[in-house]
Amino acid sequence: MSKHMITATINGDEVDFTCHADQTLLDVLRENLHMTGTKNGCGSGDCGACTVILNGRPINACLVLGAEVDGADIETVEGMAKGTELHPLQQKFLDHAALQCGICTPGFLNMAKALLEKNPDPTETEVRFGLAGNLCRCTGYDKIVRAVMDAAAEMRANQS
Amino acid sequence: MSDTTDNAKTNFKWVGKRTRRPDGPDKVTGRARYGDDMFMPGMLHGKTLRSPHAHAKILSIDTSKAEALKGVKAVVTHKDIPDHPLSKPPYGPAIADLHDISRNVMAREKVLYDGHAVAAVAATSERIARQALKLIEVEYEVLPHVLDPLEAAQPDAPVLHDHQFTLGVEPAPEKPSNVFRVVSTGRGDVDKGFAEADIIVEREFRTQPVHQGYIEPQALIASASEDGAVELWTTTQGHFVIRAFCAKLLKMDTATIRVTASEIGGGFGGKNNVYSEPVAIRLSQKTGRPVRMVMTREEVFRATGPASGTYSKVRMGAKKDGTLVAAEGVIYNQAGAFKGSPVLRSVDSFFSSYTVENVKTTAYDVCVNRPKVAAYRAPGAPMATLGAEMAINELADKLGMDPIDLRMKNAVQDGGQSVAGVKYGRIGLQEVLERAKNSDHYKSALGPNQGRGFALGYWMHGGGLSSVVANLLDDGTVAIATGNPDIGGSRSSMRAMAAEELGVELETIKPIVADTGSMGYSHLTAGSRTTFATGLAVINSVQEIIEKLRALAAKKWEIPVEDVTWEAGQAVTQRDGFEAMSLKQLAGMATKMGGPIAGHSEINAGGAGAAFCAQICDVEVDPETGFVAPKRHTIFLDAGRAISPDYVEGQMQGGAVQGIGWALNEEYIYDDKGRLLNTGFLDYRMPVASDLPMIDTVIIEVPNPNHPYGVRGVGEPPLVPAPAAVANAVENAIGVRATSLPLSPPKVLDMIESARPAVAAE
Numbered sequence: 001m002s003k004h005m006i007t008a009t010i011n012g013d014e015v016d017f018t019c020h021a022d023q024t025l026l027d028v029l030r031e032n033l034h035m036t037g038t039k040n041g042c043g044s045g046d047c048g049a050c051t052v053i054l055n056g057r058p059i060n061a062c063l064v065l066g067a068e069v070d071g072a073d074i075e076t077v078e079g080m081a082k083g084t085e086l087h088p089l090q091q092k093f094l095d096h097a098a099l100q101c102g103i104c105t106p107g108f109l110n111m112a113k114a115l116l117e118k119n120p121d122p123t124e125t126e127v128r129f130g131l132a133g134n135l136c137r138c139t140g141y142d143k144i145v146r147a148v149m150d151a152a153a154e155m156r157a158n159q160s
Numbered sequence: 161m162s163d164t165t166d167n168a169k170t171n172f173k174w175v176g177k178r179t180r181r182p183d184g185p186d187k188v189t190g191r192a193r194y195g196d197d198m199f200m201p202g203m204l205h206g207k208t209l210r211s212p213h214a215h216a217k218i219l220s221i222d223t224s225k226a227e228a229l230k231g232v233k234a235v236v237t238h239k240d241i242p243d244h245p246l247s248k249p250p251y252g253p254a255i256a257d258l259h260d261i262s263r264n265v266m267a268r269e270k271v272l273y274d275g276h277a278v279a280a281v282a283a284t285s286e287r288i289a290r291q292a293l294k295l296i297e298v299e300y301e302v303l304p305h306v307l308d309p310l311e312a313a314q315p316d317a318p319v320l321h322d323h324q325f326t327l328g329v330e331p332a333p334e335k336p337s338n339v340f341r342v343v344s345t346g347r348g349d350v351d352k353g354f355a356e357a358d359i360i361v362e363r364e365f366r367t368q369p370v371h372q373g374y375i376e377p378q379a380l381i382a383s384a385s386e387d388g389a390v391e392l393w394t395t396t397q398g399h400f401v402i403r404a405f406c407a408k409l410l411k412m413d414t415a416t417i418r419v420t421a422s423e424i425g426g427g428f429g430g431k432n433n434v435y436s437e438p439v440a441i442r443l444s445q446k447t448g449r450p451v452r453m454v455m456t457r458e459e460v461f462r463a464t465g466p467a468s469g470t471y472s473k474v475r476m477g478a479k480k481d482g483t484l485v486a487a488e489g490v491i492y493n494q495a496g497a498f499k500g501s502p503v504l505r506s507v508d509s510f511f512s513s514y515t516v517e518n519v520k521t522t523a524y525d526v527c528v529n530r531p532k533v534a535a536y537r538a539p540g541a542p543m544a545t546l547g548a549e550m551a552i553n554e555l556a557d558k559l560g561m562d563p564i565d566l567r568m569k570n571a572v573q574d575g576g577q578s579v580a581g582v583k584y585g586r587i588g589l590q591e592v593l594e595r596a597k598n599s600d601h602y603k604s605a606l607g608p609n610q611g612r613g614f615a616l617g618y619w620m621h622g623g624g625l626s627s628v629v630a631n632l633l634d635d636g637t638v639a640i641a642t643g644n645p646d647i648g649g650s651r652s653s654m655r656a657m658a659a660e661e662l663g664v665e666l667e668t669i670k671p672i673v674a675d676t677g678s679m680g681y682s683h684l685t686a687g688s689r690t691t692f693a694t695g696l697a698v699i700n701s702v703q704e705i706i707e708k709l710r711a712l713a714a715k716k717w718e719i720p721v722e723d724v725t726w727e728a729g730q731a732v733t734q735r736d737g738f739e740a741m742s743l744k745q746l747a748g749m750a751t752k753m754g755g756p757i758a759g760h761s762e763i764n765a766g767g768a769g770a771a772f773c774a775q776i777c778d779v780e781v782d783p784e785t786g787f788v789a790p791k792r793h794t795i796f797l798d799a800g801r802a803i804s805p806d807y808v809e810g811q812m813q814g815g816a817v818q819g820i821g822w823a824l825n826e827e828y829i830y831d832d833k834g835r836l837l838n839t840g841f842l843d844y845r846m847p848v849a850s851d852l853p854m855i856d857t858v859i860i861e862v863p864n865p866n867h868p869y870g871v872r873g874v875g876e877p878p879l880v881p882a883p884a885a886v887a888n889a890v891e892n893a894i895g896v897r898a899t900s901l902p903l904s905p906p907k908v909l910d911m912i913e914s915a916r917p918a919v920a921a922e
Binding site for chain 2: 020022030034035036037038039040041042043044046047049076077078080081086090093094095096097099100101102103104105106109124125127128129131132133134135136137138139140141142143144145146
């Protein structure tokens, strides 16, 4: 089976890769590029563990084909911190103990980041609906919602 | 809202403090490596062929076409897995029969459930492995199947195992049965008790099996070398247990297998067992190459363990003043394809919060054509608790008593015992009930279409085998290695306890989870045992270091060791002329004055003690659709001592929300051929953020006298009363009795409509 030659920007770096037509972006990130920060929880777009930001929009990497991302801009959890300085959302997830096993965390972080870019001052209900496509089985979501609200407040304060 | 009570000493430096978890940064940056985040050079990809039938004889398996496919390196079937004889009684709470396990990892004579493994291939790519599965030809003779535990227990039901004759019944049966064993326990005389009762309540319930729902599917890499050594990387709650199962199952020497536990993406009891591990080892042995096997979500649902679905019957009798005089509970637990549902836990779970004089509980362990059940957070308890806690609420209603008052009147006291006769020491039940009764939540008003449910849960924690190695390094830092995968923040708690003992800064302690080749045996991270049992081993290990440091200081000072004490991270003496020496100073001296310093501890920890958890749940029911929305939920838990309150709260919130899912949404849907239809998270509906309110927690600390810091364990109790609290709330909202879970919208709508006056139908 012939492969596609793709060039995309991942976390600001230009990355070339080849992939089969049936490989998802998730397969490419994890299996081809060994960028395993993006997690595979279901492969059917139901759990959100593979949420990445594609051209500014949060998407499930398991529902996008690798061959579709030629020329695209992709942000994954590995690119979230600026060097060794954690993103406010990463900081707040640690401060609020918003993770236990951590398998869903990269997806939540990306989804929350995209949510706050669109809506910097969300209500609790808006956060809950914004994150409703991401499953967490450990936390009951309480501490995740608090961490996102707190990060939003801090990001607003830093901008003003 | 988060609230904690502390009724014991409070002068801790690290115990009970909210600190960032040591594994946190790696988990928020994507650096943490889970089961399928590992790659090895030359690695092959393994895939499993699974049964499309619920129950069928395997007539033949032809793998020749698959083996001929380019890129396929090996195929295995049951012929590659050694057979084992049936184990013999007596049986404890957990049954690990190699006869059954060998057949669960690879079907032998029959397939026993949709999804049962039949063959596996290793190929150079996952794509080729999947193609190869399609080329394996299996000839089946389909047999009648049975899914329901009550039906499966009937004499005319299709029988899964011809060798299984029910244990625990008189006379001994002559015909094989799906009922593996019937266990009973209790005290007093229930007939006499019910005869004395002024009021009797009788209820029946059915619950669905529910999956643990960990977000990370099972994933591993096995690598066998030519000299017989095997390296295994896997996501598990107990890599020592995985090593033992693989070695026994494959008839290998235990020490030849070295297992490393990956970071674990959730387990909840579901990652205590082997599934693909022995198969991957065989594939690697056959090919001489590492073999990676990752389950799809569909495979996780079809082939890994749910908690038992159940049928149960509960009868409770009380005097007019609310004194409970008799209680009887019967439960049929689905075991899945092989024996071993948590019947001993079920019989102990029904009424163990109460001092009822006459009590009898019975549980049936019933094989059905579903995946073999696995532990799930307080295995066996939530389903038995559901019946008991809904019946006692109905009693309260009929007696005109407040449900918490009725429980307080009958609550078991310090020194009491459970239904099965497990003796309690100091327990926090009274405190839990008082805090719930006096809470703002309990006193608050309800809105229209809302209902409130209260339920109480009991759980006896585990102790058991734990090993720890603590190494003092020459710069004064301490590496703490445990054998327990960190599933809920245990590294944080181990670090806090070690720093507390040593009297040093938190950052001085570096906790890790070590592989099976590095240290002594540790049992599973399960049974809420790790902070208690492994924590004790951490304390022992650090104490050994302290003893060695005292001796070192005595040597340096040339005084008797008895004159040296360890205080706030320093060796000190009352003798004149000696300045205290810090951990760091002593660590630097050690290598020049006798050698490296380490401590280790290998224990069998007893005395974990009982915990009680109460929950108040408010729901709002949409009378048009039957949709139930949880509006407020508060958990009251006696944690003994919360070493890391953040992670204790996390356990409480996560456990309660699993219970909410159990009560409202989660269920398995099979077609008439016994094939599972809802094999994904879209149709197996676990709670999402928009389904829920904040989950309030009240940590009550009645220290366990058998642990230096009073730890009891916290992982499991928060799930025990949760389904009952939610179901009681739904009943309270709509005024109709619930008889089965989940209380999904169509069912609740039927319940509402059944209660509407008949006039409406005319």
